[in-house]
Amino acid sequence: MRRYGPAVLLALVGAAILRVSAFSELYLRYVQPGLRPWLVVSGTALVLLALAAGVTARAHHGHEHAHGPRVAWLLTLPALALLLFPPPALGSYSAEREAAQRAARGVGTFPALPAGDPLDLTLGEFGSRAVYDSGRSLRGRTIRLTGFVTRDADGTWYVTRLLVSCCAADASTAKAEVRGADAPAVDTWVTVTGTWHPEGALGSDAAWPPVVDAASVRPVPQPDNPYEKR
Template sequence: MRRYGPAVLLLLTGAAILRVALFTELYLRYVQAGLRPYLVGSGFLLVLLGVAAAAVGRREREPHGEHDGHHGPRIAWLLALPALALLLFPPPALGSYSAAREAEQRAAQGIGSFPALPAGDPQALTLAEFSSRAVYDSGRSLTGRTVRLTGFVTRDDDGTWYVTRLLVSCCAADATTSKVEIREADAPPADAWVTVTGIWHPKGRLGTDGAWPPVLDAASVRRVAQPANPYERR
């Protein structure tokens, strides 16, 4: 059976990729939507390579009663366990632990005016857009507007809590954190997904660390399901 080890690894890995990228939307936990065709192509290629490796292994013949030394030790089969785990138990999206470890990094943008928000409240904004307007907008376009933000809950040791979202350019490996401090409402459990409706609470001087993270005075907090794509795009 050891001759089929590489084939099994290729088949399991290819099947795992196809499962998350072709038959579900789990791939959005790890990469941007535009990379889906490449994942699907990679999955099919790995499956084809696995089939080819199995066909080659079937044609090989070992001497009776001994091995020819070209096959690895039995412990090499342990390499199949990560591929099997990926197939059966895809890892979850990044959450509060990753956000807590991420340094507060913000885009290097100067203070300036932003376009006016569309008419009508509440206005649904991404956390990145809300944060940019709160920290850098000299026109104070958020003043008096009711906004709606969606993200997962993170907390500080002092009880301060935030609606948080991870921003990615390509995949989960380059994720950075965007968060908004929530006041006037009790904190749901960490990692719970919520939609918060409220009004911007100005603080600090524009463009300085004193304005970060921005603050929202909450009028309502509603628990929601994690979206299919848990990340915002930078």
């Protein structure tokens, strides 16, 4: 059976990639939606290579003996784990690892917001407008933010989202401090409805993270795509 080791390993990795990309939305935990076709092509190619490797190994059976340590079969364990137990999306631990090192990126006016309240905003857009918008476009608006719960040791809690450009490896954090409501459990997904609470001078460290006075906090399911695009 050792001669089939490479084929099995290729098949497991290919099947794992196809499972998260072709047959589910799990790939959104790791990469942007636009990369799905490339994942499907990669997974399919690996499965086809596995079939070719298996045919080649069978054709050579009886002509030569397979060599190599049996421990090489242990390489199939990570691939099998990926197939059966895909890693979860990044959460509070990843968000809290990023230091709040934010310099002023240029204070200025932002485009007008759509009419109507409550206004659904991403955490990234809310943070940008709260910290850098000299037009104070958030003032007097009821906003709605969706993300997962993170919390400081002193009990301060945040609605948080991870921003990605390409994949989970380049994730950065967007969050808003929530006041006026009890904190749900860490990593719970919630929708917070409330109003912006100005803090600090525009573009300053004191303005980050932005603050929202909550009128309501509602638990929601984790979205298929847990990340925001940076």
